[in-house]
Amino acid sequence: MSGHTAIRIEHLGKRFGAGPLVLEDVNLSIETGEFVCLLGASGCGKSTLLNLIAGLDQPSSGSIETPAEGSAVMFQESALMPWLTARANVELALRLRGAPRSARRREALELLDVVNLADAADKRPHELSGGMRQRVALARALAQDRPVLLMDEPFAALDAITRDLLHEELERVWRRTGRTIVFVTHNVREAARLGQRVVLLSSRPGRVAGEWRIAETTGRRIESPEVAALSIEITEQLRKEIRRNAA
Amino acid sequence: MPHEDDSGSAGRVATKERIETADTEASAPGLDTLADARHSTDDDHNDLRSLEAGLDRLQTAPERRPSAWRRFTTSVLPPIVFVVALVAAWQLYVVIAEPRPDIVPGPLGVVAAITQAWEAGRLQEAVVTSLERGVFGFLIAVAIGTPLGLLLAEVKPLRRAVGPIISGLQVLPSVAWVPAAIIWFGLTDATVYFVVLMGATPSIVNGLISGVDQVPPQLRRVGTVLGAGRWRLATHVVLPASLPGYVAGLKQGWAFSWRSLMAAEIITTGGAIGFGLGSMLDQSRTLADLAGVLATILVILTIGILIELVFFAPLERRMLRRRGLLVERGR
Known part of the structure; x- marks a missing residue:
């Protein structure tokens, strides 16, 4: 500590x-x-x-x-944007954080890999199970890069x-x-x-x-x-x- | 991708570094034990990975889209069969009851009227004129209705004042505007556009308002948490989230444009106004040409259905499917 x-x-x-x-x-x-x-x-x-x-x-x-x-926040509902794929949801956080466009895609995939969801990057929220959605939400919270x-x-x-x-x-x-x-x-x-x-x-x-x-x-x-x-x-x-x- | 943990017992370093830079490989003391620890956490992680992958597979069903043939038999075939049956019954009635052809023309008479109008070039002229007006008028309505709808949806006092009137305008038949429009604009295209505009805009505004109202509050909250200001919240979250309501409003707006246009064209003929489908309908009426009237009605109906089928239905289906809101029929 x-x-x-x-x-x-x-x-x-x-x-x-x-x-x-x-x-x-x-x-x-x-x-x-x-x-x-x-x-x-x-x-x-x-x-x-x-x-x-x-x-x-x-x-x-x-x-x-x-x-x-x-701070980054994660809620009980994953609250993913239903019109965006898992990757685009993470990219949205990167974009709103001000990450450069060129790095967003790669970084989003890396973050999804952190929660073991690299394979589901192109799926939309409704195609994911509740647990997977929360993991995407976690990746999105990590994308905010707040302490x-x-x-x-x-x-x-x-x-x-x-x-x-x-x-x-x-x-x-x-x-x-x-x-x-x-x-x-x-x-x-x-x-x-x-x-x-x-x-x-x-x-x-x-x-x-x-x-x-x-x-x-x-x-x-x-x-x-x-x-x-x-x-x-x-x-x-x-x-x-x-x-x-x-x- | 680095998957290794900072082995917990070796002391976690609290830093603000990002994931890819969190690496303790080189400087860590006690390399042997660390390597062992890392090995075991690696195994743990791989265990977790395969476990999660298995659970993910169990908990998600692959999306089944109905086959093209199934879609054909469930959604294309039934209306075609119905129309064919209707025409057959009509023809049968004409053959058996032999009514006066000027009061009940047969299907063949109507087809003949369509062919006649086509050969004279009237049909093409009317269709092009009406479509042009309908589409152009609709686009103007979209251009006016969209910002207006957004404004009313986001500015509450304005909405309390104007909202009920917009809803009321939706109930008012837009034909009611024709006399006023003729007095203001005379017998010109402006009259027709004005009536179309008054018909379509309220639907578009209301659709967008209800779309914005139905945006789940937690999406806005997430947008704020992610650091979106008012403007980016509107463009990145609220607008895309309200799309289903907006598209429904557009669809209804088009229906109202097309109806208003026909009404306007029937009433306002002559002057500088071009020859549209409504004018053609009115012309057939004055000639007491019932086959011509029915033929024109069929053309108007067909165009309405075609625009819906070719443009709005695929747009809506695609949008709803992407959001998982579409319950596929025929399951």
């Missing part, structure tokens, strides 16, 4: 209009190259937090520092087998590119499987309710005992947080 802080969030609060407080006094600092999972039940404002980090929304109070280059990659439940809509594979894929890409990744999920196992750090958010209003650091992150699988053990621990805390809403 290089010890640089990539994202620093201090006393962050957010409410929409006159509505209830969605986030309250969130403090979080994320190192460069760190893989952080934001975990929480529905309504904990994790997507809101991600949008704030992405700069798609403004905080009501507190501050967020992010790298000047900005931070924000992921909003990107694998939530996939079947378990595909999700497992994409976990491995994402881990590989992360190790290879050294991106700072903030991964939002409501799946405890997914968080325990992927993160170097798992941050639990409480609900209504969302605030940091717990944090776990994982020392050894190589060779983890969704079925690994250490992942299971951590999941149990986190789930316990999560349930405690949820129960508090019953009163």
Whole structure:
């Protein structure tokens, strides 16, 4: 770890209009190259937090520092342009980034190869499976070439087998590119499987309710005992947080 | 392409470098162990690759397009059979009931009328004149309707003010404009173009507006995240995404142009106005030549169908297929 802080969030609060407080006094600092999972039940404002980090929304109070280059974002829906091929979708990101025309095609193919989709470069989104679409979306996010990659439940809509594979894929890409990744999920196992750090958010209003650091992150699988053990621990805390809403 | 991982235990270097430059080969210490680690991650990666390739294959079905013969039998043949049956029934009625030929002419009489008009050169003149006006008028309508539609779709206050009126104009039969147009422009081509324009533009505007409305919000969001400003968001995301609605509007716009044109041509004859299909229809009526009237109606209908079949249908089919929106019939 290089010890640089990539994202620093201090006393962050957010409410929409006159509505209830969605986030309250969130403090979080994320190192460069760190893989952080934001975990929480529905309504904990994790997507809101991600949008704030992405700069798609403004905080009501507190501050967020992010790298000047900005962040790449990946959503739950792949949101690929349906009229463009996989390659053209990646090229669009390169183009909007300002990459020179001559390099776009080659670079797009390289990025698709990173997610093992070089063969499907000329297919359109509707010809791809859900997992393949998310991999194209990942390639597109990588094409943005930003130091931070924000992921909003990107694998939530996939079947378990595909999700497992994409976990491995994402881990590989992360190790290879050294991106700072903030991964939002409501799946405890997914968080325990992927993160170097798992941050639990409480609900209504969302605030940091717990944090776990994982020392050894190589060779983890969704079925690994250490992942299971951590999941149990986190789930316990999560349930405690949820129960508090019953009163 | 470098596929090797920076082996995790050897310490990941957090850099902003791009993928192709992330290479630790030369400078890494402990070459033997690293090579081993790399070997195993390479294997892992190849495992993952083949696994993913297998899953991809399982989860995608090759797109099956119906064969040319199947398309012929499911979409070309049925209407042809129907038309042939219709003509046969008509001929049969004429042969059996022997109605007065000036009230119910037979198919042969209509064919004769078409041949006659062709030999006199009237048919060609009328078709060329009308098509020219129809296409040119339609293109003007497109040129006006497209920017207008975009403006109304993107500027909400304007849309609230003008939108209902445009929708209302779509309901108003464009023939209603003919008297006004004659008073303004006299018996000139300008009258005809004006009526065509009033007929086609609202459809095109409405088509584009509904196309823009149906652009999924997440595509706009992605466009913003990818760094598109307002202008590039419009040209790279919103416009292409709204194409299905736009093409539907164009198609309807053409239908309205053609109808308005015929109406205008029937009503406004004489003066500096050229001889179109509508004029031909009106001429046949004054001569009480029912075979001629039916012949002209058939020609007008055929041109309408041909333009749809040759131009709009392939355009629409291609666009929808590329987006996976086309449900192939006959499955």
